[in-house]
Amino acid sequence: METTRNGQAKEEAAAARDGSICGYESLDRLLSDSLSPQVFQEVSRLLIGLNCGRILEAVPLADSAKALSSECNFDVQAFRFMADKELLREPRVVRVGIIQNSIVLPTTASFVDQKRAIHQKVKPMIDAAGASGVNILCLQEAWMMPFAFCTREKRWCEFAEPVDGESTRFLQDLAKKYNMVIVNPIIERDVNHGETIWNTAVIIGNHGNIIGKHRKNHIPRVGDFNESTYYMEGNTGHPVFETAFGKIAVNICYGRHHPLNWLAFGLNGAEIVFNPSATVGELSEPMWQIEARNAAIANSYFVGSINRIGTETFPNPFTSGDGKPQHADFGHFYGSSHFSAPDASCTPSLSRHRDGLLISDMDLNLCRQLKDKWGFRMTSRYELYADMLAQYLKSDFEPQVISDPLLHKKSS
Numbered sequence: 001m002e003t004t005r006n007g008q009a010k011e012e013a014a015a016a017r018d019g020s021i022c023g024y025e026s027l028d029r030l031l032s033d034s035l036s037p038q039v040f041q042e043v044s045r046l047l048i049g050l051n052c053g054r055i056l057e058a059v060p061l062a063d064s065a066k067a068l069s070s071e072c073n074f075d076v077q078a079f080r081f082m083a084d085k086e087l088l089r090e091p092r093v094v095r096v097g098i099i100q101n102s103i104v105l106p107t108t109a110s111f112v113d114q115k116r117a118i119h120q121k122v123k124p125m126i127d128a129a130g131a132s133g134v135n136i137l138c139l140q141e142a143w144m145m146p147f148a149f150c151t152r153e154k155r156w157c158e159f160a161e162p163v164d165g166e167s168t169r170f171l172q173d174l175a176k177k178y179n180m181v182i183v184n185p186i187i188e189r190d191v192n193h194g195e196t197i198w199n200t201a202v203i204i205g206n207h208g209n210i211i212g213k214h215r216k217n218h219i220p221r222v223g224d225f226n227e228s229t230y231y232m233e234g235n236t237g238h239p240v241f242e243t244a245f246g247k248i249a250v251n252i253c254y255g256r257h258h259p260l261n262w263l264a265f266g267l268n269g270a271e272i273v274f275n276p277s278a279t280v281g282e283l284s285e286p287m288w289q290i291e292a293r294n295a296a297i298a299n300s301y302f303v304g305s306i307n308r309i310g311t312e313t314f315p316n317p318f319t320s321g322d323g324k325p326q327h328a329d330f331g332h333f334y335g336s337s338h339f340s341a342p343d344a345s346c347t348p349s350l351s352r353h354r355d356g357l358l359i360s361d362m363d364l365n366l367c368r369q370l371k372d373k374w375g376f377r378m379t380s381r382y383e384l385y386a387d388m389l390a391q392y393l394k395s396d397f398e399p400q401v402i403s404d405p406l407l408h409k410k411s412s
């Protein structure tokens with residue numbers, strides 16, 4: 001009996017280490033393998049919603065993409081978000097891709113080798129996106145390096161690159177080759193402003209041109225996310241980039257906890273907002289889908305959520321300032337990248353521990369259709385909140401609280 005329990009505990013520990021849930025690579029896989037097809041369909045309807053009244057359709061994959069995925073050991077999945085047929089507008093279908101991956105070499109390897117190995121790993125995944133006709137592709141936060149900001153060591157700054165640096169140039173060639181817009185989240189070194197460091201997404205147009213950049217607005221100070229040691233809050237506002245395939249924006253990682261950040265991209269007209277991230281299970285997993293789906297619903301746009309995978313171990317242990325023992329890793333980055341739509345439907349998530357490319361067709365007409373249906377913009381009462389915020393920002397602000405006069409009366 002004791003041995004069985006030990007065996008089970010060991011299996012659970014191994015599963016937690018490799019990132020699976022009870023041996024399954026995602027919640028979707030756990031449910032589909034454990035439930036009867038009818039029950040699974042009902043559970044899916046409730047968990048990931050319906051798109052135009054139907055379970056989200058899977059899209060067949062190009063043979064060349066399938067070949068690359070088995071040769072290079074990454075997953076590919078593809079889905080289709082539909083919109084209702086309109087009388088006066090043609091459908092506006094774009095094919096969008098997101099990529100999640102682990103780093104390749106140990107963090108003790110030379111920085112040049114580490115970056116080169118990540119480029120080499122991601123290249124066939126981008127080739128698979130290109131072969132699948134993806135129009136807009138987004139990579140994960142700081143994809144060109146290990147997420148070393150837990151360490152507080154400044155030597156990791158050496159990975160930072162100018163906006164037109166090595167990783168951008170690498171992706172510019174692929175953007176041109178595949179006629180694809182690529183969102184390139186890097187750690188930026190601003191050479192014209194005292195070599196300062198930023199957490200930045202560079203938007204590369206489908207001709208390989210640089211359209212612009214956005215710098216992460218909200219910098220975490222939670223758990224081991226010591227990013228504020230390295231870079232400041234961004235100074236680029238909430239830009240929306242009008243590309244050949246639609247209006248896109250980037251809400252980088254921790255910005256997803258800030259509803260006003262999502263709102264501002266929506267007010268500027270975004271149709272798809274990417275959320276390239278690096279986050280770990282213990283901290284944020286229950287929030288992961290909820291926040292993205294809520295943003296898509298509240299702002300009538302699509303969201304592409306991307307999280308890296310794997311456990312990255314660093315040479316020198318550090319503490320979290322919580323009295324717990326020192327450690328040398330963040331914990332497990334749980335992947336689970338997915339797309340959310342404005343009609344509250346979403347795709348199944350990619351694996352919690354395998355590299356993957358998730359593709360989705362999206363008819364951007366769905367954004368306006370949902371605005372017309374729910375009228376969230378029309379009913380938003382922005383003037384009420386503008387006034388509230390203006391009051392709140394004053395140093396003499398007092399919260400509007402009306403106390404029950406009986407609350408502080410002594411009972412006789």
Ligand SMILES: NC(=O)NCCC(=O)O
Pocket residue numbers: 141220222225252253254255277278279280283284
């Ligand atoms: N990269 C990043 O901002 N992570 C913060 C943790 C989280 O938002 O889950």
